[in-house]
Amino acid sequence: MTTDLKRPREAGQSRQAIAAVDLKGIHKSFGDVHAVRGIDLNVRPGEVVAFLGPNGAGKTTTIDMILGLGRPDKGQVSVYGMAPREAIAKGLVSAVLQTGGLLKDYSVLETVQLTASLFAHSRPAGEVLERAGIADISDRLVGKCSGGEKQRLRFAMALLSDPELIILDEPTTGMDVTGRRDFWNAIREDSRRGRTVMFATHYLEEADAYADRIVLVREGQVVADGTAAEVKAMTAGRIVRCTLRGADSAALHGIPGVDGVEIRGDSVLIHSADTDAVARHLLNNTPAHDLEIVARGLEEAFIALTSSDQGENR
Numbered sequence: 001m002t003t004d005l006k007r008p009r010e011a012g013q014s015r016q017a018i019a020a021v022d023l024k025g026i027h028k029s030f031g032d033v034h035a036v037r038g039i040d041l042n043v044r045p046g047e048v049v050a051f052l053g054p055n056g057a058g059k060t061t062t063i064d065m066i067l068g069l070g071r072p073d074k075g076q077v078s079v080y081g082m083a084p085r086e087a088i089a090k091g092l093v094s095a096v097l098q099t100g101g102l103l104k105d106y107s108v109l110e111t112v113q114l115t116a117s118l119f120a121h122s123r124p125a126g127e128v129l130e131r132a133g134i135a136d137i138s139d140r141l142v143g144k145c146s147g148g149e150k151q152r153l154r155f156a157m158a159l160l161s162d163p164e165l166i167i168l169d170e171p172t173t174g175m176d177v178t179g180r181r182d183f184w185n186a187i188r189e190d191s192r193r194g195r196t197v198m199f200a201t202h203y204l205e206e207a208d209a210y211a212d213r214i215v216l217v218r219e220g221q222v223v224a225d226g227t228a229a230e231v232k233a234m235t236a237g238r239i240v241r242c243t244l245r246g247a248d249s250a251a252l253h254g255i256p257g258v259d260g261v262e263i264r265g266d267s268v269l270i271h272s273a274d275t276d277a278v279a280r281h282l283l284n285n286t287p288a289h290d291l292e293i294v295a296r297g298l299e300e301a302f303i304a305l306t307s308s309d310q311g312e313n314r
């Protein structure tokens with residue numbers, strides 16, 4: 001995503017050198033279930049990080065430990081250099097939870113005002129409603145709000161303490177496409193001011209569109225960590241696409257590092273883990289032209305990295 005997401009917040013500059021979240025070798029079991037198996041993760045202030053993984057991968061268990069709702073059996077969790085509960089008590093962290101916490105007979109504005117009254121110091125209600133993109137429905141009763149509007153209301157409530165870090169655990173489950181888009185637009189707009197955001201999701205396209213870093217977890221371990229482009233390139237390699245009249249499949253297969261060739265008329269697709277070398281070879285040794293190097297889809301990388309035969313390939 002754009003680099004302005006990483007612009008430091010004026011209010012938080014003194015904390016820029018300290019990791020927003022620092023997980024060192026954390027493990028957590030529930031009886032026989034080893035839910036988290038040695039996760040290391042360092043989230044820098046200002047990053048928007050998607051925690052992506054299939055059901056049961058350990059996302060919620062990890063997030064609960066960052067929020068101080070559970071303790072690791074082994075390893076260390078620190079948030080802005082302190083224990084999670086301390087960071088939360090200082091108002092540095094807020095969470096947007098999926099359910100609960102809303103009374104249907106209150107209006108949107110009353111809900112925010114009521115929550116604000118619980119804080120010693122809070123941002124003005126109008127400001128957080130504006131940031132969450134729901135100022136125009138401030139008089140609406142909560143019971144009349146859509147699922148997406150309720151999530152933006154929870155987001156507004158989470159903004160009251162003006163936290164450095166917002167954590168969202170599968171915030172858009174069950175929302176329709178428009179609700180999800182409006183919700184993420186509000187989060188993204190807010191994150192441009194430098195707030196750190198960490199969210200768990202099953203939705204690849206959300207991670208791809210809204211995070212500047214994707215941490216892919218499988219069976220309690222991190223199996224990929226990077227930008228969407230890096231994660232896509234990790235497994236699937238990339239593709240060189242070019243125009244090459246009379247392409248010779250055997251000759252193209254003979255180029256070092258090539259692991260797949262598709263010829264469709266004059267159009268050729270070459271799969272490789274080292275597409276730069278393939279492109280160089282094509283330009284130097286063949287009449288290939290109109291070269292493009294493209295990443296394969298995040299979905300292919302997700303499936304490859306989270307399928308059971310990938311465990312030892314990291």
Ligand SMILES: Nc1ncnc2c1ncn2[C@@H]1O[C@H](COP(=O)(O)OP(=O)(O)OP(=O)(O)O)[C@@H](O)[C@H]1O
Nearest residue numbers: 030033035053054055056057058059060061062202
């Ligand atoms: N309180 C608990 N008691 C027993 N087992 C648990 C508990 N919490 C989580 N687990 C188990 O730990 C594993 C990881 O669960 P977790 O909820 O962290 O995964 P997740 O990645 O968030 O999954 P989902 O996407 O389905 O929410 C699962 O096998 C789950 O059944």
